[in-house]
Amino acid sequence: MKSWRFHQFGDIGNLRMDEIPIPKPAPNEALVKLQYAALNPADAYLVKGQYPRPGTPPFAVGRDGCGVVEKPGDSGRFRIGDTVVLLRSEIGVTREGTLAEYVAAPEASLAPLPPGWKEEEGAAAPLAFLTAWQALVEAAGVEPGQTVLITGASGGVGTASVLLAKTLGAKVVALSRSAEKRARLKTLGADLAVNAEIDGLEMRVKEALGGGRVDAVVENLAGPYLQASINLCRERGRVALVGLLAGTKAQIIVGTLLFKRVRVEGVAVGTYTPGESQEAWRQIVTRLDAAGAKPPIDIVFPLESVPEAFAYLERGPFGKVLVRTGV
Ligand SMILES: NC(=O)c1ccc[n+]([C@@H]2O[C@H](COP(=O)([O-])OP(=O)(O)OC[C@H]3O[C@@H](n4cnc5c(N)ncnc54)[C@H](OP(=O)(O)O)[C@@H]3O)[C@@H](O)[C@H]2O)c1
Structure with missing residues (x-):
């Protein structure tokens, strides 16, 4: 073969x-x-x-x-x-x-x-949706009505996160550097799609939210995006740290993290046992089918x-x- x-x-x-x-x-x-x-x-x-x-x-x-x-x-x-x-x-x-x-x-x-x-x-x-599930449900604990920021939203994990976050009843803010992909993210279900260029990013997201903050972040990029994600969280917000496409190292302003009591939690889909993967997959398929959505x-x-x-x-x-x- x-x-x-x-x-x-x-x-x-x-x-x-x-x-x-x-x-x-x-x-x-x-x-x-x-x-x-x-x-x-x-x-x-x-x-x-x-x-x-x-x-x-x-x-x-x-x-x-x-x-x-x-x-x-x-x-x-x-x-x-x-x-x-x-x-x-x-x-x-x-x-x-x-x-x-x-x-x-x-x-x-x-x-x-x-x-x-x-x-x-x-x-x-499977891999993208299981990762998105662990990020949204287990690391970020997203609940109906909450606002979720998704960095690298056009990618495999990002698009899975947009679809699953909508099935969880969340408001989704999706980031992409491409105008064409931002339009497609809105079609996919994102409530807001914002230019992901790091310069001025926080200002653009805050403006799009009418001055508000987000409850949770699915962080697919890390590097300089991690600090921006922490800054955009409300007090006691959560960052599910999934990927590192923009850098394996990040500088964090410790004061922001501790004063806001933001929780950053790693996501590692490889830690799922076969049984946990099967159970998460069952829930993912049920939710996507109910929403009429496909990967x-x-x-x-x-x-x-x-x-x-x-x-x-x-x-x-x-x-x-x-x-x-x-x-
Ligand atoms: N922790 C885990 O268990 C786990 C599981 C699966 C994946 N991951 C990791 O999660 C990350 C995302 O995976 P994926 O499969 O979604 O990736 P992907 O399909 O390649 O998409 C990532 C998206 O991120 C954006 N991007 C890429 N490089 C960037 C940069 N330097 N700066 C800003 N934006 C950038 C691009 O969007 P635009 O061009 O639209 O801006 C791209 O479409 C990867 O690091 C992957 O290894 C982790």
Whole structure:
């Protein structure tokens, strides 16, 4: 089978399409013929050697995927021909990932493709939506009527956060540097969409809010955005710290944090157990279905074009970047 593996840590150009045997699943795993895989920035961090506790190359990256069960495992939950999605697991982190034609996956981390969803939507959603769920519900404790600021709102986690925050009854302020993407964020459900350029950002958000502050932030960017997010919080506001696309280091004015009693809490979707992922996924699907919403997909690349897909992701997507891994 074809598999996009990297053989040593370095730039994304280290990925190359290998021809390797179809994997042999363990008894508690299913063999899945993949139809689509979705990219995440962490896949690129991993290839570059910037991700904690990765596996030993060579192996394929790719944590998200959707495909058809060819050989079920011993859980009794799946049959040949079932279409399944992969929830967050060690796939593509310490072991062979989804940028390949097949993957052997623990059945505890598989879920049926939700009825009425397309295969590409099933591949696009899990990691981004599970992360958004942990950020909004567990780290930020968002309640109906509250106002949530979402930085990097056009990305995979950002668009998932916009959709889920609306299903939680929140007012959403979405940030993007692109006017075109701000218009799309409003169509997606954001109440306000504000230019994310860091210069003058706080003033623009305060103006858009009519002088108010936000109850919670989903912080996908960090770097200089973290202090801005803290400043924009009300007293006892919460910042769910998800990503670091604008910098791995941030200078914090300690006084603001302590006088306002703002809580900054890390989000790490990898800490979900398979059981916790399944439960969060069930709630996510129920909420999206009730709202008639589907995960936004920006673009689908053919399997031959994985390097181009990573380059596209780095430029900033709207929703998810996918790779068609099979037919
Ligand atoms: N903690 C966890 O468990 C977890 C899980 C998943 C992802 N993450 C992390 O969360 C972050 C977001 O992931 P994602 O999948 O949503 O990323 P993504 O799809 O690549 O989108 C991120 C968005 O952020 C904006 N952006 C990127 N670089 C920026 C910069 N330097 N300054 C300002 N804005 C910038 C872009 O929006 P505009 O061009 O529209 O401004 C882009 O569309 C990443 O760091 C990722 O690794 C963490």
